[in-house]
């Protein structure tokens with residue numbers, strides 16, 4: 001990937017380096033996730049691919065605080081930074097420099113109307129009206145220009161899967177072998193992994209059963225996928241995992257609750273779209289499973305005493321009474337032994353995301369463990385890991401700190417919730 005929107009670069013960073021990241025640009029800059037950036041390759045990143053640009057000077061004016069002029073830097077704890085720029089930012093910097101020098105210089109091509117040309121394919125595409133929606137209550141799909149209330153609530157917006165991603169799915173489905181791999185090689189030493197014969201037997205049974213079902217099922221590329229909208233009215237299970245996410249939500253939620261939801265006009269392309277579409281593909285596949293052992297997951301609620309809020313979420317599935325949460329990843333570390341980075345990425349995701357999500361869901365059910373179903377989007381290999389709530393302890397410690405730090409915002413949120421009831 002050489003050029004993409006900031007939102008896609010953040011996802012790229014999560015996939016390839018660290019789950020949580022910070023974007024640093026001009027002082028106090030608020031970023032638009034749709035701004036398009038090009039990546040620059042510094043010495044650590046190695047040789048840039050064809051069409052990529054090398055960067056051999058200092059990336060920071062002040063390390064970790066102020067990037068060099070014209071740059072935007074994505075960083076994450078313990079991982080190397082991602083250096084981004086675009087013509088507009090370079091241009092703004094050059095214009096400033098040149099104004100000082102009293103000369104004029106222009107970067108980039110200009111078309112006959114005097115507008116900057118976009119040479120590369122866009123990383124997102126415009127959606128056509130009427131937009132697609134799905135009711136959160138009854139599940140019906142419908143078309144409308146705005147999010148019109150269906151049953152009792154505002155619907156979820158959907159986008160049709162682009163021709164390029166449909167082709168990706170066709171190629172994937174043509175060569176996929178759904179292969180169950182026992183979890184021990186992958187899960188060894190990770191937080192929350194249950195070492196118990198009975199749990200292991202359930203995990204193995206789930207894995208083998210799923211391999212059979214998936215390989216026997218006739219599959220087609222998904223036609224639509226649910227679009228992601230960060231605006232939420234309620235704190236969710238997923239908001240309690242990471243400080244940066246919680247901070248963003250608790251700072252904005254009062255504002256979001258007052259903001260009228262509008263239709264999103266653009267939809268992502270490339271791996272981001274494939275990731276969303278893959279989730280949709282699995283959901284549809286699982287919904288069509290005709291089995292008494294596999295059923296749809298049930299909504300769980302959890303009262304977080306430290307923060308004084310109640311959160312809800314729904315695991316994807318349930319196997320023989322055990323909740324199952326699905327996570328897709330590009331590849332398993334053992335599938336690419338030459339790429340050492342994948343091992344640390346996987347460990348990081350496990351610790352910061354998977355183990356925490358399982359621990360939180362387990363607070364809302366009677367079960368002592370649940371199953372994590374991890375699926376490779378490149379090969380179709382998957383594993384099933386029994387996980388307990390060992391990750392709770394660390395989270396509780398964090399919540400005590402957050403409760404103090406964001407007391408004002410939390411009180412305001414609780415007030416809004418109580419007025420609603």
Ligand SMILES: [Zn+2]
Pocket residue numbers: 135136137138139140150151152
């Ligand atoms: Zn409805």
